[in-house]
Amino acid sequence: xxxxxxxxxxxxxxxxxxxxxxxxxxxxxxxxxxxxxxxxxxxxxxxxxxxxxxxxxxxxxxxxxxxxxxxxxxxxxxxxxxxxxxxxxxxxxxxxxxxxxxxxxxxxxxxxxxxxxxxxxxxxxxxxxxxxxxxxxxxxxxxxxxxxxxxxxxxxxxxxxxxxxxxxxxxxxxxxxxxxxxxxxxxxxxxxxx
Amino acid sequence: xxxxxxxxxxxxxxxxxxxxxxxxxxxxxxxxxxxxxxxxxxxxxxxxxxxxxxxxxxxxxxxxxxxxxxxxxxxxxxxxxxxxxxxxxxxxxxxxxxxxxxxxxxxxxxxxxxxxxxxxxxxxxxxxxxxxxxxxxxxxxxxxxxxxxxxxxxxxxxxxxxxxxxxxxxxxxxxxxxxxxxxxxxxxxxxxxxxxxxxxxxxxxxxxxxxx
Numbered sequence: 001x002x003x004x005x006x007x008x009x010x011x012x013x014x015x016x017x018x019x020x021x022x023x024x025x026x027x028x029x030x031x032x033x034x035x036x037x038x039x040x041x042x043x044x045x046x047x048x049x050x051x052x053x054x055x056x057x058x059x060x061x062x063x064x065x066x067x068x069x070x071x072x073x074x075x076x077x078x079x080x081x082x083x084x085x086x087x088x089x090x091x092x093x094x095x096x097x098x099x100x101x102x103x104x105x106x107x108x109x110x111x112x113x114x115x116x117x118x119x120x121x122x123x124x125x126x127x128x129x130x131x132x133x134x135x136x137x138x139x140x141x142x143x144x145x146x147x148x149x150x151x152x153x154x155x156x157x158x159x160x161x162x163x164x165x166x167x168x169x170x171x172x173x174x175x176x177x178x179x180x181x182x183x184x185x186x187x188x189x190x191x192x193x194x
Numbered sequence: 195x196x197x198x199x200x201x202x203x204x205x206x207x208x209x210x211x212x213x214x215x216x217x218x219x220x221x222x223x224x225x226x227x228x229x230x231x232x233x234x235x236x237x238x239x240x241x242x243x244x245x246x247x248x249x250x251x252x253x254x255x256x257x258x259x260x261x262x263x264x265x266x267x268x269x270x271x272x273x274x275x276x277x278x279x280x281x282x283x284x285x286x287x288x289x290x291x292x293x294x295x296x297x298x299x300x301x302x303x304x305x306x307x308x309x310x311x312x313x314x315x316x317x318x319x320x321x322x323x324x325x326x327x328x329x330x331x332x333x334x335x336x337x338x339x340x341x342x343x344x345x346x347x348x349x350x351x352x353x354x355x356x357x358x359x360x361x362x363x364x365x366x367x368x369x370x371x372x373x374x375x376x377x378x379x380x381x382x383x384x385x386x387x388x389x390x391x392x393x394x395x396x397x398x399x400x401x402x403x404x405x406x
Contacts, residue, residue, distance in 0.1 A: 049280070050279065069280055074273075077207070077268055079268065080210065088207050091203045092203065093281060094196075118214070
């Protein structure tokens with residue numbers, strides 16, 4: 001699914017990713033660890049196609065429609081409600097039975113009661129839950145999650161655990177985290193960035 | 195067909211965001227009206243209509259700039275542009291949706307501003323109105339692309355006028371010409387040609403502006 005050799009990314013003279021080799025097979029679960037500034041977010045942006053590598057070889061065998069990406073930012077409009085945001089992405093991704101899928105995800109992530117509230121009124125944790133709904137809305141083949149547990153409370157983190165457990169093995173995951181022990185049961189590959 | 199469905203979805207979203215936030219249109223309205231009032235008192239008695247038409251275009255261009263400066267702000271908050279860029283739809287649909295939404299705001303501002311201009315200064319005939327509409331299309335098409343470029347920069351407020359104003363000069367020439375020239379139709383042709391060429395260029399180049 002993903003193969004990268006000697007991947008490097010520079011912004012001007014600053015090297016943010018150096019000599020990264022990755023191999024994630026279909027339905028694999030890769031956990032990316034490393035200290036702050038080690039390039040975890042940049043690696044995910046490169047894998048998502050949002051940033052071009054400066055050097056190296058990268059093969060990601062999915063198209064944009066099959067890619068789900070959770071970024072540091074939630075990628076949702078503050079002035080729209082959760083329903084409106086997910087409806088927008090559902091239309092752009094041509095999600096079949098869009099309303100049912102959106103309703104199911106909002107229920108599953110505990111946002112159904114706040115579905116008609118503007119995102120600007122959400123807490124950071126609720127926004128992160130909505131961002132997870134957005135990333136998983138179109139049932140992507142490849143899921144890239146950038147520190148998905150950040151801002152989640154215990155209940156939210158447990159919800160995410162259950163979601164990842166149910167999807168692991170049927171989808172390919174690349175997840176960055178500061179807490180690799182949490183994902184140790186699911187991980188098939190660990191990538192440590194220095 | 196899917197392409198136009200995506201454009202409609204994105205335009206509707208922009209209009210809805212503006213209806214909720216009310217960040218852009220009230221500012222544009224207030225700006226264009228107050229500018230016309232200032233010009234009304236600043237112009238000496240007996241000044242010809244030609245000068246007034248010129249001032250109308252100053253007001254229109256800077257009102258458009260105000261709208262364009264706000265155009266990509268909702269996408270900058272929460273990094274939404276990345277989400278739109280990753281969606282499988284054609285990326286130029288993002289540009290076209292933004293262009294249509296900005297055009298709607300500009301036309302809405304002019305629905306109030308043009309009667310005020312007629313009240314304060316001079317009449318506007320059908321050719322002059324057609325010139326305004328054609329120039330609106332051009333400035334929104336080019337401006338949406340330039341605003342997306344400027345949005346990626348830290349000095350976006352400075353960069354946007356520097357990028358847009360030189361490109362708006364033919365629009366001002368065409369707009370003023372359509373209002374005051376006895377051969378106004380020729381200027382409408384110039385504006386239509388500008389719109390066609392720059393809309394196609396902006397449409398084709400947007401993808402390279404929002405991706406590395």
